[in-house]
Amino acid sequence: MLPYSTQTIEQDDLEAVRDVLTSGYLTCGPLITEFEDNVADYCGAQYAVGVNSCTSALHLAMIAFGVQKDDYVYVSAISFVASANCARYLGANVEFIDVDKFTGNLNVDALEQMLIKAKAQNKLPKVVVAVHLSGKPVDLERLSKLKAEYGFYLLEDAAHALGAEYHGSKIGSCKYSDITVFSFHPVKIITTAEGGMCLTNNEKFYQIMKKFSSHGIEHDKAKLVNQNYPAYYYEMQELGFNYRLSDLQAALGISQLNKVDDFLAKRRAQAKAYGELLKDQKGLVLPIADTKESLSSWHLYQVSLPGNCRDHLYEQLRKHNIGVQIHYLPIYDHPYYQSLKTYEKLDGAEYFFSHTLSIPLFPKLSHVQLQMCAATLCSLLDKENS
Numbered sequence: 333m334l335p336y337s338t339q340t341i342e343q344d345d346l347e348a349v350r351d352v353l354t355s356g357y358l359t360c361g362p363l364i365t366e367f368e369d370n371v372a373d374y375c376g377a378q379y380a381v382g383v384n385s386c387t388s389a390l391h392l393a394m395i396a397f398g399v400q401k402d403d404y405v406y407v408s409a410i411s412f413v414a415s416a417n418c419a420r421y422l423g424a425n426v427e428f429i430d431v432d433k434f435t436g437n438l439n440v441d442a443l444e445q446m447l448i449k450a451k452a453q454n455k456l457p458k459v460v461v462a463v464h465l466s467g468k469p470v471d472l473e474r475l476s477k478l479k480a481e482y483g484f485y486l487l488e489d490a491a492h493a494l495g496a497e498y499h500g501s502k503i504g505s506c507k508y509s510d511i512t513v514f515s516f517h518p519v520k521i522i523t524t525a526e527g528g529m530c531l532t533n534n535e536k537f538y539q540i541m542k543k544f545s546s547h548g549i550e551h552d553k554a555k556l557v558n559q560n561y562p563a564y565y566y567e568m569q570e571l572g573f574n575y576r577l578s579d580l581q582a583a584l585g586i587s588q589l590n591k592v593d594d595f596l597a598k599r600r601a602q603a604k605a606y607g608e609l610l611k612d613q614k615g616l617v618l619p620i621a622d623t624k625e626s627l628s629s630w631h632l633y634q635v636s637l638p639g640n641c642r643d644h645l646y647e648q649l650r651k652h653n654i655g656v657q658i659h660y661l662p663i664y665d666h667p668y669y670q671s672l673k674t675y676e677k678l679d680g681a682e683y684f685f686s687h688t689l690s691i692p693l694f695p696k697l698s699h700v701q702l703q704m705c706a707a708t709l710c711s712l713l714d715k716e717n718s
């Protein structure tokens with residue numbers, strides 16, 4: 333079955349990983365800092381903390397913001413569950429923000445209405461988690477205005493969006509937000525197998541995330557609580573975690589990041605090609621094309637189907653060996669969230685979920701495969717319409 337996405341691993345990646353295996357460090361070595369510095373430079377942020385998943389990165393961001401039990405955290409309703417779970421790890425209340433029915437990105441008007449109501453009730457959120465779904469940047473300028481007005485921390489969940497650009501800045505620059513997190517899971521823009529990273533321009537957040545990513549341990553002699561230390565001494569100052577990335581993963585990440593612009597160029601060319609091949613298909617709504625102001629990383633190519641044919645088309649396309657996927661069930665519909673309280677169903681999220689399909693797009697997809705996916709989708713849709 334043709335997957336909707338898969339990693340691109342080449343000879344240089346294999347060599348980078350092999351070199352680490354025969355070096356002195358498998359973990360806690362110099363490649364971690366090198367990878368962190370490279371990602372921070374690429375995105376234009378000051379600080380980066382490499383971790384073993386984006387889920388860990390989200391958790392660390394919530395810790396850095398000081399999220400606690402009974403705080404409110406607002407999350408885009410359409411995302412992978414990790415975007416919301418990070419707030420639950422700390423006992424916070426999660427509220428979901430409705431999304432645009434075609435892009436799945438958070439609807440800033442809906443957020444503003446929630447904030448107006450929350451202010452009147454004295455229940456403003458501590459954090460808003462904005463997801464750049466499929467790699468398409470959310471409206472960060474409007475979000476940063478709301479952030480200034482209502483005083484929340486803005487966390488960009490950029491699991492899908494390495495290399496995306498908004499108003500001339502790379503996602504990850506944190507120009508409009510407090511922290512941005514990335515995922516390096518195999519289907520993402522670059523991979524370290526499992527892996528993630530937190531980026532920020534705030535030194536305090538950086539120090540907290542760094543310390544909590546490695547057991548809450550402090551090695552810097554100047555920052556120790558007990559200053560009468562012998563030479564070997566380090567101390568655990570917080571109840572942290574082992575969220576560290578290994579040197580094997582960092583080596584793969586460095587090698588992959590060297591090629592990210594090539595990966596992105598291929599993804600962008602494929603998105604354009606789909607746009608050309610599908611533009612006249614009746615009832616099909618295509619993702620918004622790139623502009624100079626907003627450049628997607630095209631992690632996913634998500635089409636919106638007319639009527640009620642989505643589930644049938646999903647099955648039919650998979651019968652034709654096209655591994656389409658659905659991203660995502662609204663988070664509030666998962667049994668765990670249902671068990672917390674009765675969440676109101678949100679119109680945009682419901683529409684997006686029930687009409688959208690992710691069709692194959694990844695650097696190694698050939699043009700012939702792409703044409704075959706587009707042609708099969710069109711002919712199945714024609715059958716549905718006839």
Ligand SMILES: Cc1ncc(COP(=O)(O)O)c(C=O)c1O
Binds near residue numbers: 385414489
């Ligand atoms: C939007 C989003 N956020 C967070 C995550 C979690 O990433 P990871 O698998 O690296 O923990 C994912 C994973 O698919 C995701 O899609």
